[in-house]
Amino acid sequence: MRRHLYLAGGVISVALGAIGAFLPILPTVPFLLLATFCFARSNPAWEQRLLDHPRYGPPLRQWRERRAISRKAKQGALIAMGAGVVLTGVTAGWPWVLIPALVMGVTGTWIWTRAE
Numbered sequence: 001m002r003r004h005l006y007l008a009g010g011v012i013s014v015a016l017g018a019i020g021a022f023l024p025i026l027p028t029v030p031f032l033l034l035a036t037f038c039f040a041r042s043n044p045a046w047e048q049r050l051l052d053h054p055r056y057g058p059p060l061r062q063w064r065e066r067r068a069i070s071r072k073a074k075q076g077a078l079i080a081m082g083a084g085v086v087l088t089g090v091t092a093g094w095p096w097v098l099i100p101a102l103v104m105g106v107t108g109t110w111i112w113t114r115a116e
Contacts, residue, residue, distance in 0.1 A: 003042045010038030010046065017056075027080075029059050029073070036060055068115040078108050 017031035032050060039047035051057050051064075062068045069077075081104040089097035 006038040006042035010035045010042060013038060014050075027077070029056065029063075032056050032060055033063060036064070066115055069111060071116050074111055074114070074116075077111050078104075081108055 013031045013035035016026065017028045017035065020026035020028040020031060036047050036050050039050065051060055053060075059070065059073060062070065081100070085097060085100045085104055088100045
């Protein structure tokens with residue numbers, strides 16, 4: 001039963017990551033990291049396919065081996081989060097803009113302090 005839950009979690013995570021590849025607000029790699037975690041416990045062949053992917057494999061392996069995020073990925077994440085804060089500010093206004101600003105402050109700091 002546990003294996004099936006991990007498999008379902010991995011498939012859902014890959015789907016969300018695929019959607020995130022086309023939507024700037026939704027992240028891709030964090031969902032693929034979750035998918036590799038789930039597939040490692042349910043279907044190692046699918047885990048290996050993710051790790052061998054030409055575009056997403058290198059950041060997944062960097063995170064797994066060194067807990068590192070490339071500078072380009074850090075900048076992209078912070079720019080996307082900043083765009084989300086601006087979009088919320090324009091559409092929802094005050095005080096709702098404080099929520100994504102706070103999230104960006106906490107998660108942005110965490111992302112920026114990871115190894116490269």
